[in-house]
Amino acid sequence: MLPDAFDLPPYTITRTRRRSLELRVFPDARVEVRAPLHASPADISAFLAGRRDWLRRTLVRMAERPGPLRLQLAEGAQHPFLGRPLTLRLASGARKAVRREDELYLSAPSAEQLPAVLLSWYRAQAYQYFEAEIDRHFPFFAARGHGRPTLRVKQMKSRWGSLSSRGFINLNLALIRLPPACLEYVVVHELCHLEEMNHGPRFKALMDQRLPDWRARRLLVNRLPRIELVSAESGAAIG
Template sequence: MHRDSPPPLEYELVRSRRRSLEVRVRVDGSVQVRAPLKLAAYRVEAFVDSRRDWIRDQQQRMAARPRVRWRDGDPCQYLGEPLTLRVAAAARARVARHGDELHVGVPDPHDEAAVSHAVHEWWRGLARTRFQESIERQFPWFAERGHRLPVLRVKKMRSRWGSLSRRGYINLSLALMQYPPAVIDYVVMHELCHLEYMHHGPAFHALMDRRMPDWPARKRRLDG
């Protein structure tokens, strides 16, 4: 290797029955590359190298993000509304909203992981209804095109907000429960548009422009 060549990037390679290459940068800065089963290794390496600058930018962005804290008095978001955590001791986990406060009871109120888990489970109990409503409200146009209603799965996703599988599942991140309904609708529309185009090329973005003309503004709220 030439001594001026940049050092190789470390990444996890996941092969599957997909058709395209994809690179993801996780919250912790680690990199995952997804590739077709039989794609030559040199092509994977070339793809990763072509995305080197983007990967570094994403890693720097992840590193600069402030750590989310889960203590009494800390802020917490629910559907875009700012709430204040009120954490107290309780025999078992419980969460309830009271006005602009989110009351969380856990056995050890100083255990931030336990507080985080309790809040995420509270989100999960509300997420399926919220996400399913958005899907069904925006789906009729796609139904007219002959598509079948995808099956919702709510998941903790480390590196993306949503995905659409060829097996008929729409996966949405539980963390979307922090964002306003307009942002949730954007992610849902993005995934529904993949029913027509399983890529992010010009045709996909043209469809997004037709179905949700203000999607770039909604995306900026999500990115921010």
């Protein structure tokens, strides 16, 4: 646990063409402030002071999180899909991925190309399941006059999702491996940002209304280990 008198940890500042400040905490506990080009040191200090409690909670949570689960891309290995294991069946041939019940048949001309085939299969599934989840929850927000955000699936290291003011809902590809309850929590969270941009009491009240058990789901999504894909031969990370 971190001490009560929590001093801000070291952080880096990255300046980009953006309009607002953002705080990111990476899986290795690295902290980064993303700032507009013109933000002053005083702006950044004030921003960090306002997020001290959140940062402390986030770092505690990360310290409690188990280390990454290293999965080999190998014949017979089990890889999660929507929280359930799929057994990989590998072959050489044209690039293809076909699921039959709880088995996933992957083929590629060479073993080095298999990770890309697996990731593009996950990505295609993600678009299908994530869109369906957005559709299921969107009518409430449509009735309140919001436009449906456009889905983008991304590999993100520091967050599960985000909602941009330009009308995109960005969801982490890694959600396709987690139980559907986690996906639903993140989708509802991001959609609630259509109504409330911050995480204040009104945001929480809306979450309570849309997904009463969201706190338990948040615990689950943040306690599950990250997954690293490693090559069967070298044990090196490949995706």
